[in-house]
Amino acid sequence: MITVGIDLGTTNSAISYWDGEQSVLIANSLGEALTPSVVGVDNSGEVLVGKAAKERLISHPLHTTALFKRYMGTQRTVTLGKQHYSAAELSSLVLKSLKADAEATLRQPVTQAVISVPAYFNDYQRKATKLAAELAGLEVLRLINEPTAAALAYGLQSQEDDTHYLILDLGGGTFDVTILEYFDRVMEVKASAGDNHLGGEDFTGLLISDFLRQHRLQPQQLNEHQQQNLTRLIDECKCRLSGEKQPHFEIELAEQTLRYELNEEKIREICQPLLNRLLTPIERAFNDAGLSPSDIDHIVMVGGASRMNIYKQCLIKALKCFPTTQLDPDLVVAMGAGIQAGLVDKNEALDDVVLTDVSAFSLGTGTHNEHDSDGKVGNYFTPIIERNTVLPCSKEQVFYPIHKAQKRLLMTIYQGESRYVKNNIKLGEIDVPLPKSDNIDDKMVRVRFTYDISGLLDVDITVEQTQHTISQTFEQSSSMLSDKEKAQLKEKMQKLKVHPRDQQHNRLLMAKLERIYEQSRAQYREQIAELISVWEAALASQDSQRIEQTYQDITQFLKELGE
Amino acid sequence: MTDNPWDVLGIEPGADKKTIKRAYTSKLKLCKPDEDPEGFQLLRAAYDEALAQLEEQPQQRVKLGAEEVPPVQAIEQVTPQNNPPEVLPDITVQPHSEPVQTHVSAPDEGAQEMQAFEKELTELLDNAYRRNQQGAWQLLIEHPACVDMQNRRTASHRVFHAVLDFQKSARAEVTPLDIEILVFLNQHFDWAEDQALEQQVGHPDFYNMTHKEMPEPEVRIEPVGDTSNIANLFIGLTILCALGLIMISL
Numbered sequence: 001m002i003t004v005g006i007d008l009g010t011t012n013s014a015i016s017y018w019d020g021e022q023s024v025l026i027a028n029s030l031g032e033a034l035t036p037s038v039v040g041v042d043n044s045g046e047v048l049v050g051k052a053a054k055e056r057l058i059s060h061p062l063h064t065t066a067l068f069k070r071y072m073g074t075q076r077t078v079t080l081g082k083q084h085y086s087a088a089e090l091s092s093l094v095l096k097s098l099k100a101d102a103e104a105t106l107r108q109p110v111t112q113a114v115i116s117v118p119a120y121f122n123d124y125q126r127k128a129t130k131l132a133a134e135l136a137g138l139e140v141l142r143l144i145n146e147p148t149a150a151a152l153a154y155g156l157q158s159q160e161d162d163t164h165y166l167i168l169d170l171g172g173g174t175f176d177v178t179i180l181e182y183f184d185r186v187m188e189v190k191a192s193a194g195d196n197h198l199g200g201e202d203f204t205g206l207l208i209s210d211f212l213r214q215h216r217l218q219p220q221q222l223n224e225h226q227q228q229n230l231t232r233l234i235d236e237c238k239c240r241l242s243g244e245k246q247p248h249f250e251i252e253l254a255e256q257t258l259r260y261e262l263n264e265e266k267i268r269e270i271c272q273p274l275l276n277r278l279l280t281p282i283e284r285a286f287n288d289a290g291l292s293p294s295d296i297d298h299i300v301m302v303g304g305a306s307r308m309n310i311y312k313q314c315l316i317k318a319l320k321c322f323p324t325t326q327l328d329p330d331l332v333v334a335m336g337a338g339i340q341a342g343l344v345d346k347n348e349a350l351d352d353v354v355l356t357d358v359s360a361f362s363l364g365t366g367t368h369n370e371h372d373s374d375g376k377v378g379n380y381f382t383p384i385i386e387r388n389t390v391l392p393c394s395k396e397q398v399f400y401p402i403h404k405a406q407k408r409l410l411m412t413i414y415q416g417e418s419r420y421v422k423n424n425i426k427l428g429e430i431d432v433p434l435p436k437s438d439n440i441d442d443k444m445v446r447v448r449f450t451y452d453i454s455g456l457l458d459v460d461i462t463v464e465q466t467q468h469t470i471s472q473t474f475e476q477s478s479s480m481l482s483d484k485e486k487a488q489l490k491e492k493m494q495k496l497k498v499h500p501r502d503q504q505h506n507r508l509l510m511a512k513l514e515r516i517y518e519q520s521r522a523q524y525r526e527q528i529a530e531l532i533s534v535w536e537a538a539l540a541s542q543d544s545q546r547i548e549q550t551y552q553d554i555t556q557f558l559k560e561l562g563e
Numbered sequence: 564m565t566d567n568p569w570d571v572l573g574i575e576p577g578a579d580k581k582t583i584k585r586a587y588t589s590k591l592k593l594c595k596p597d598e599d600p601e602g603f604q605l606l607r608a609a610y611d612e613a614l615a616q617l618e619e620q621p622q623q624r625v626k627l628g629a630e631e632v633p634p635v636q637a638i639e640q641v642t643p644q645n646n647p648p649e650v651l652p653d654i655t656v657q658p659h660s661e662p663v664q665t666h667v668s669a670p671d672e673g674a675q676e677m678q679a680f681e682k683e684l685t686e687l688l689d690n691a692y693r694r695n696q697q698g699a700w701q702l703l704i705e706h707p708a709c710v711d712m713q714n715r716r717t718a719s720h721r722v723f724h725a726v727l728d729f730q731k732s733a734r735a736e737v738t739p740l741d742i743e744i745l746v747f748l749n750q751h752f753d754w755a756e757d758q759a760l761e762q763q764v765g766h767p768d769f770y771n772m773t774h775k776e777m778p779e780p781e782v783r784i785e786p787v788g789d790t791s792n793i794a795n796l797f798i799g800l801t802i803l804c805a806l807g808l809i810m811i812s813l
Contacts, residue, residue, distance in 0.1 A: 183584055184585060276701070276705065276751060279715065280753050293713055314710075317711070318712045320712075356607075390607055392600040393604060417756065419773075
């Protein structure tokens with residue numbers, strides 16, 4: 001049984017495995033390592049995942065969705081056609097597609113996986129990721145933090161000893177900072193910090209606002225098609241900026257042809273507020289690790305957004321050092337997840353490699369705030385396990401009730417960094433009965449938090465006088481739902497027909513034609529419409545030779561068009 | 564941590580950092596965190612303790628500004644009744660007030676940048692018009708001294724103290740800074756997380772500087788400068804007038 005490593009990204013996902021010597025990426029049915037994290041439903045109700053779905057974002061925006069990783073662990077749902085889906089359900093479809101790719105390549109069933117998540121993913125987001133895997137028929141052996149996975153990939157390939165890495169992961173939706181030390185085949189994460197809402201998509205978002213401002217348009221004036229089209233064009237323009245000086249595009253909106261130009265200076269001006277936000281988590285990571293920028297030997301850039309020049313320049317200015325991108329920033333996390341999969345499987349080649357990680361956030365309880373007379377800011381957050389504590393760990397603290405006559409004590413459990421509990425995430429609460437006594441010392445309770453590497457938080461509360469202990473496990477696995485609810489969800493997902501894997505490239509061609517039809521001007525539209533009907537007829541004939549021939553012809557034609 | 568860390572690591576007390584690390588990593592392979600969590604925690608505690616002893620022992624490094632940071636030995640017990648957690652001093656505080664400049668390339672350059680930065684900061688606070696504009700602060704935090712990671716903490720502290728002094732002195736003759744500015748600076752510099760600052764200025768001042776939150780907007784204000792609605796109105800009126808004129812002339 002092979003365990004796979006999966007990078008379930010905001011914009012793209014990838015899957016890999018440990019072949020005994022190294023981490024190997026598994027290509028999808030189109031022969032590509034990256035599968036866009038896009039899900040759609042077509043007219044017949046069949047589910048499409050990946051590149052074909054991505055093409056359909058423009059032609060069928062109401063039946064296609066992307067960027068759902070951002071809503072992991074929230075109640076928010078997306079409507080595709082007639083059905084509503086949560087982020088976990090949509091992610092499960094991506095995972096299912098990756099799983100099918102792996103099973104086709106490895107020629108054996110795949111049921112166990114290591115999945116990477118942003119280090120800053122909170123409890124609910126981790127739970128949702130595990131649920132997604134479960135719905136896809138995968139058992140999660142370990143969740144690995146994305147920057148840690150990237151560090152594994154880099155650390156393992158370099159032979160230098162005693163090195164410090166600063167790993168900066170700017171993905172589609174999140175920014176993660178990790179400081180890692182490599183010494184004697186031991187990889188030790190020193191500190192992790194991050195911004196959960198800062199990624200490449202935010203840069204695109206600011207550029208879209210700028211476009212609308214420039215052409216005096218309100219976002220409400222655009223329909224779904226136009227919004228998706230604009231997003232795609234702006235995103236492409238942003239990407240072209242790493243090769244061209246002044247990329248531009250034209251788009252037909254509101255019965256006019258609107259032009260938009262971009263250059264380094266302009267994007268820097270527009271995105272400066274985002275660039276400023278990069279430094280805060282970097283500083284926090286340095287402070288927590290007790291290191292300074294001069295201690296760092298290598299700066300590793302991860303994530304597709306690393307290609308942006310303004311981002312690189314901002315980092316060089318701040319750190320006075322040039323970053324490395326030896327490994328493909330889009331694939332390095334998946335490669336690292338594959339290594340972790342090998343580690344979990346106790347592969348011989350990795351026998352002496354040890355990875356120690358830290359808790360990226362603090363865990364603690366709410367305590368009385370006597371400064372808060374008007375009840376505005378609420379209770380204080382008292383951390384019991386501080387962030388960046390090496391895992392696994394177990395910590396104990398002593399608490400007293402506020403009044404000596406108190407009969408019960410309500411212990412709340414929170415995760416986060418704010419000094420006030422109201423800004424942190426509540427994981428649960430425990431009601432502790434106190435012994436009868438007028439002496440407050442008799443009512444002292446010991447609270448022990450134990451946090452293990454597989455993401456389980458145990459809370460033990462002992463009343464000192466009676467030695468009575470209350471234990472509660474806050475399972476981070478998908479325990480938010482009851483077994484019955486899970487079974488229902490599984491059934492719902494199983495009912496969905498997924499488009500056959502071996503016909504992905506045919507589906508992609510159709511989606512592409514539809515997208516080009518949507519984007520092109522009137523004079524081309526007829527031609528494209530013609531192609532679509534030819535292609536539909538070929539597919540309907542079910543004559544594989546004819547399909548193959550038509551496929552070649554159309555692809556050739558599109559190539560000449562520059563698509 | 565009742566065990567002697569040196570026994571756990573299997574080395575002589577007072578060994579150098581490299582030896583400690585080597586002992587830790589070789590033992591680590593026998594009690595990996597996922598296989599033997601208890602063993603790992605014992606080893607890790609010993610390792611941290613050995614490193615801490617190494618730090619304390621030879622050179623007594625805490626000299627400058629030591630009087631501000633009372634060394635605390637006993638582990639404080641948190642009693643929510645009379646002891647807010649904020650006053651828990653960090654046991655291993657380094658004198659943060661003046662971070663040691665370990666800048667490799669050009670220390671002079673850093674110092675000059677910092678001087679220029681402080682000058683800009685003072686000017687901004689003195690300027691009654693600009694100091695309440697977020698854009699002006701935005702520009703200030705883009706100053707090289709603030710962007711350079713080596714200096715950033717120093718810069719952050721300078722801004723904190725300058726703003727605190729301003730807020731305290733203000734009140735009577737000039738109004739203090741807008742809450743938006745404080746919220747913006749807090750977000751950027753993450754002051755609420757900075758325990759050194761709390762120790763420098765004490766709880767009440769620190770609380771006043773960091774607990775600020777944006778008030779909930781009661782009425783949604785239309786963005787200033789967006790005149791398209793008014794423009795549409797004008798166009799409409801003009802057309803109406805024109806139509807009226809045509810009607811009359813007919």
